[in-house]
Amino acid sequence: MEKCLFCKIIQNEIPVKKVYESDKVLGFEDIGPQAQTHLLFVHKNHTEHINEVSQYDATQLVDIFQAIRSYTQENKLEKEGFRVVTNVGKNAGQTVFHTHFHVLGGEKL
Numbered sequence: 446m447e448k449c450l451f452c453k454i455i456q457n458e459i460p461v462k463k464v465y466e467s468d469k470v471l472g473f474e475d476i477g478p479q480a481q482t483h484l485l486f487v488h489k490n491h492t493e494h495i496n497e498v499s500q501y502d503a504t505q506l507v508d509i510f511q512a513i514r515s516y517t518q519e520n521k522l523e524k525e526g527f528r529v530v531t532n533v534g535k536n537a538g539q540t541v542f543h544t545h546f547h548v549l550g551g552e553k554l
């Protein structure tokens with residue numbers, strides 16, 4: 446089966462600007478930023494969206510949110526404020542079907 450785009454990024458087959466990496470989670474800059482700071486946080490295990498991951502292994506959501514906490518506390522984002530967004534399916538405009546959380550900030554949204 447063809448690997449999804451974010452699985453290719455996780456496996457270093459497509460270059461990205463990484464901002465956070467652990468054995469479980471990768472954080473990187475979005476290629477089309479919608480705010481001064483626009484990051485994407487993904488788990489290294491592939492699932493399509495939040496409903497699939499919460500049914501399959503909800504601890505992965507904890508891994509992702511701990512990564513977001515760690516990054517945002519170390520990089521002024523928590524102090525200044527930030528937004529977390531996740532899209533599921535067509536009406537939300539999901540374009541990459543690997544669960545991911547947008548972290549937006551760096552300016553007044």
Ligand code: 5GP
Binds near residue numbers: 461478485532541
């Ligand atoms: P979605 O619309 O599925 O919630 O978000 C997918 C996001 O992935 C978009 O904001 C888009 O800009 C970003 N994106 C798509 N392709 C790439 C890529 O090759 N590299 C990076 N860094 N981001 C990408």
Ligand code: ZN
Binds near residue numbers: 453
């Ligand atoms: Zn994937």
